Amino acid sequence: MAQIEQQPVDEKVIGTAYGQPTTDDGLKETGSVSVMPQIDPAKEKILLAKLDLMFNPIIMLVYLSCFLDRSNIGNVKVAGMPEDIGASDQQFSTAVSIFYATYVTFETPFAILLKKLTPRLLLASLCVVWSLTTIFSGFIQNVGGLYASRLVLGACEAGLFPSLTLYLTMVYKRDEQAKRVAYLFSCTALAGAFGGLLAYALLQMDGVAGYAGWRWVYIIEGIFSAVIAVAVWFGLPTNPAEAWFLTPEQKGFMRIRQEQAAQYMGSDEFSWEEVRIAFKDPKVYLSATIQFCQDILLYGFSTFLPAILKGAGYNTLESNYLTVPVYIFGGLAFVIAAIISDRLRLRSPFVLFANLFGIAGYIVLLTVSTDGVRYFATFLCAVAVYNGPGLNVTWLNVNVAPHYRRATSIGFQQTIANTAGIVAGQIYRKSPYKLGHSFSLGALCLAQVVIVGKMFYIKQWNTKKDRIARGEIEDTRKVKTGDRELDFRYHL
Template structure:
C-alpha cells in the first residue's frame, strides 16, 4: 500500500499540484481523469475566469447587438425619410443583414481553431465597428444595403466563435450559465440601446447631423474599443492565461484532460464534418432556433415601433423598451442558473414559451394600451431565454470540438434565417401579421422541443441497454457524443 493511500483527495490535489509540469507532457489521460480537484479552489478558479473573460465577452456581444438592432431605434427618428427609403425598402434593409449573416456563420466557426480566437474576433470587431460608424454618413438606400451586408458578414462569426470559446474554458455543466451571460446581452442591448437612442437623439442638429446619425457614430466607436479588449483580454489558450498562477494553470490542464472526450482532437476531420451534417440533433435544434429567432429579431428590432403604435412618441417609445429588456435579461439569467444546476433544458424552454404564447395572444386581441404593454413583458420571458438555452442545449450534447463547431455554426445559420423572415412579416404598425407569425412560430417550437427531448431520452435509453448487454451496438456513429458512456442532457 502506498504511503499516501489514506490522504484525503483534497490533500492529494494539493500535493499533486507540485508536479504540474508532468501533466502537460508525461501524465496519462487516465491519471488526469482520476484527479479530484479541491472544490473550493475550483470555485475560486471559476470566479477568476468569469471575472476575466465574461465582461469582455458580454461587452463585445452587447456592442454587436447594439450595432445590429439600432436600426429599429433610428426608424422612429425619421432615418428612412432622410435617406428616402420606403417602408418596403426599410424592411429589406432589416432583412438583408441576415443574408450574409447566415452564409458566413458556419465557415467562421470552423475556421476559429485555425485562425485562433483572438485574431478572428479582433479582426471581425474592427471591420463591423468601422461599418457602423460609416452608416452614420450614408445618404441613400443603396448605401444602407451595403453597410447592412458588411455588418452581417462580420457579426456572423461573433456568436458561434464566442460560444465555442466558452467550451474551451468551461465544463458541460458550467456552460448554460455562461451562455446566459452572453445571450442576456441581447436583452441588455435593447435596454441600453433604448437609453442611448433617447440620449443621442437629443444631439439632433449638433455638427449639422441628424440625431440618428450620432446613434451610429457613437455606438460604432464603442465597438472599436471592444476590439482592443478582445486582443488583450482573450488568450488563444485559456489554460495558459496571463492572470492564472502555476497551480491554477495546472488545474486548467486537469480540467482539460477530464473533458478531452468532449473537446476531442485538435486535428481537422472531414469525417466529423460528415457526421455533423447528418446529426438529427442539429435539425431538431435548428428548427427550434429558427422559431425562437423569429421572436428575437421581430421583437428586439421592432419593439420601439410596436410601442409607437400604442400611441407613444419616438422618445418615449425608446424609453419604455428599457424595463422590458431588463426584465427579460433578469429572467433569462435566473432560468439559466437553474438549467445549469439541474441539467435540464426542454422543460425550461417549453415553460417559458407558454408565457410568450399568452403575451402574443394579448397583443393581438386586446386593445387596452396597459394590457398590451404588460404583454411585452410576458413575451420578454421567452424571447431571449429560449434562444440562449437552445444554444447551450446543443453545446453540451455535441462532441468532439470540430463536430460541435460545425453544428453550432449551422444551427445559427438555420436560426438566423428567421431574421430575413422577420424583416418581411413586420412591415407596418400595429404589426398584426408579424405578431401572428411569432405566435405560430412559438407553437411550432413547442412541438420541436418535445420531439427533441424525447429523441435524446430514447438515445440515452439505447446507450444504457448497450452498456448492460441487452442489445447489440449497431449504431452508425459510436464516437464523440455517440459513445455509449456519453449521456445526453435534456
Template structure:
C-alpha cells in the same frame, strides 16, 4: 496542489452524467479540490464574463440600432418607400448566415484573440459608415457587409465557452451572452434617447450620431479584447501556475467531450448527418423570428401604443432589463437541475400568451405588460436551445459544425422577422407569425426530448443487458460513444 492523481465522487458523477468515457477517466485519474475549483471559476468569470458580455453587447447593439434609427427619422431622410426599410433590416442576416459555419471552424486556426477583435473592428467601421449613407442602395450595402463581419462572433464566443467550462457550467455562462443582448436593448434605448437631443449637431441628424457613437464604442471594445482575451484558458495571463494546472486537469477530465484539437472533415460530416442538429436548427429558426423581431422593432411597437418616439425609447429599458434578469435566473436553474425541456416549454407558452394579448387587446397598459411576458422568454428560447445542443454534441469540430449549422439556419429567422413588422400601428402579421413560430418551437422541444430520451434508453439497454449487441457503438467517438449520456 488542487489537481492530483485520484478520482473523486464529483468526477465520477461527471462521467456518469454524459462525459462518461473509460479513456477520459483512466487516462487522467485526477482529483480536483472543489474549493480551489470554485475559486478558479470565480476568477475565470471575473475576467472572461465582462469581455464576452461586452462583445455580444456591441454586436447586438450595432445590428439592432436600426430599430432605434427608424423612429428617429432614418426612413424619411433616406427616402425609403414601401418595404425598403424591412428589406434593409432583413438583408443583414443573408450574409450573416452564409459566413457563420466557416467562421466557427476557423476560430482555433486564426486564434480567438486575433479573429474576434478583427471582426469587431470590421463591422464597427460599417456601423460608422452608415452615418454617411444617403439612399437605399447604400444602406443595403453596409448592412450586407456588416452581416458578413458579425457572422463569426456568436458561434466563436459559444465555442470559446465550451473550451473553458464543463457541460453543467455552460448554461449560466451562455446566459451572459443573451443577457448582454437584452442589456444592449436597454443600453441602446438610453443612448438613442440621449442622442435624440443631438439632432442637427454638426449638420447631422440624430440617428446618424447614433451610428457614429455606437461604432466608435465597439472599436474601443475590440482593442480591449485584443490585449486581454486569452486564446487558451490554461495559458491565461491572469492565472497562476496552480490555477493553470487546475485548468489542465479539468480539460483532461472532459477531454472526450472537447474532442480532438486537430481539424477532421469526418467530424463535420458527423454533425451534418445528426438529426438532433437539424431539429435544433429548426427550433432556433422559430425562436429567432421572435428574438430578432422583438429586439429590432420594440421601439416601434411601443410607439404604436400611443407613446412619443422619445418616451418609446425610454420605455424599452425596463422591458430589456426584465428579460435579462429572467434569463440569468432561469439559466442558473437549468445548470443546477441539468434540465432544459420543461423550462423551454413553460417560457414559450408565456411568450405565446404575450403575443395573443397583442392580437386581442388595444389598451396601452395591457399591451406594455405583454412586452414583459415576451421579454421573459424571448432570450431564453434561443439561449437554452443553443446550450442544449452544446452539451449534447461532443468533439470540438463536430460541435463547431453543429453550432454553425444551427445558427446559420436559425438566423434566417432574422430575415423573416424583418419582413413581418410592416402593418403599423398594429403589427398583426408580426404578432401572428410569432405565435405560429413559437407553437412550432414547442412541438420541436417535445420531439427533441423524445429523441434524446430514446437515445439514452438504447445505451442503457445495451449496457445493462448481458450479451447485448453493442456493434452499433464500436469505434464511435464523442457523443456517439456507448458511454455518452444526453441531457434533456
C-alpha cells in the same frame, strides 16, 4: 506546477450511468481502477470566479456592441432615418432582412475556423470591421448605402455568436455553460435596454454639427465598438488554460479540467469526418428548427420593439426609453433560469415553460387594444424571447462532441436559425403589426412541438446506450465516437 492529488474518480461522483459512476462532466468511468486528477472544490470555485471576472465582461461587451450595431436600425427608424434617405417601408424592411443574407452564409465557416485563426485574431478583426461600418452608416445618403452597410455588418457579425459560444466550451464544463451563455445572451437584452437609453440620449444631439440625431446614434455606437475590439485583442487568450491572470496552480487546475473534459472537447486537429457526422445528426436539424422559431421572436422583438411601442400609442422618445425595463426583465429571467438549468442539468423543460409566457404575451398583443395592457404583454414576450434561443443553444452545445463536430453543429444551427432574421424583417412592416405578432405566436407553438420531439429523441438515445452497455440489444451504431460513445450522457 500545481500539486495534484490523485484520487479515484468515484470520490467525486455526481450521478450514475449503467450502474457506474460518472464524472462531473457527465462521462462514465469505464474501469474499476481508473484514476482522475481532482481539484479541491473550494479552489475550483475561486478559479471559476476568476474566469468569470476576466473572460465574461469581455465576451459580454463584444456581443453587446455587436447587437447594438445590428439592432439600432430599429431605434433610428422611429427617429426619421427612412425619410431622410428616401426609403419606403418596403425598402426599410428589405434593409433589415438583407443583413441575414451574408450573416447566414458565413456563420459555419467562421465557427470551423475559430481554432485555426485563434479567437483573438478572428474576433478582434471582425469587431474592427463592423465598427467602422457602423460609423460610416452615420453618413449614408440613400437606400443603396443602407443596403451595403447591412451586408457588410452581416458578414462580420456572422462569426461572433458561434465563436463566442465555442470559446465558452473551451473554458467551462458542460454543467457550467448555461449560466455563461445566459451572461452572453443577457447582452442581447442589455443591448436593447442600453440601446434604448443611448438612442434616447443621442437623439437629443439632433442638429449638432449639422447632423440628424439618428446619424449620431450610428457614429457614437460605432466608436464604442471600436474600443471593445481593443479589449478583445488583449483579453481573450488563444489557450484559456494559459491565461496571464492565472497562477501556476490555477493553470494546473485548468489542465486537469481539460483532461476531465477530453471526451467532450476532442482533438485540436481538424477533421472532415467530424463535419460530415455533424451534418448527418438529427439533433442538429431538430435544434436548428427550434432555434429558427425562437429567433423569429428574438429578431422581430429586439429590432422592432420601439416601433411596436410607438404603434401602441407612445411617442418617439417614450418608445425608446420604455423598452429598457422590458429588456432588463427578460435578461434577468434568463439568468435565473440558466442557473437552475445548470444545477439540474435540464434544458428543454425551461424552454417549454418560458415559451408559455411568450404565447400568452403575443395573444394579448393580438387581442387587446389598451396601451398599458399591451405594454405589460411585452414583458411576457421577453421571457420567451431570451430564454428560448439561449437555452436551446446551450442544449445543443452540451450534447455534441468533440470540438469540430460541435463547431459545425453550432455553425449550421445558427445558419438555419438566423434566416429567421430575413423573415422578421418582412413580417413586421406596418403598425399594429398583426402579421408579425401572429407569425411569432405560430412560431412559438411550432417550437413547443419540436422541443417535445427532440426530448423523446434524446431520451431514446440515452436508453439505447444503456441497453447496449448492458448487452440487452445489438450495437448497430454507425458512429461510436464523441457524443455517440456509450459513456456520453445527453442532457434533457
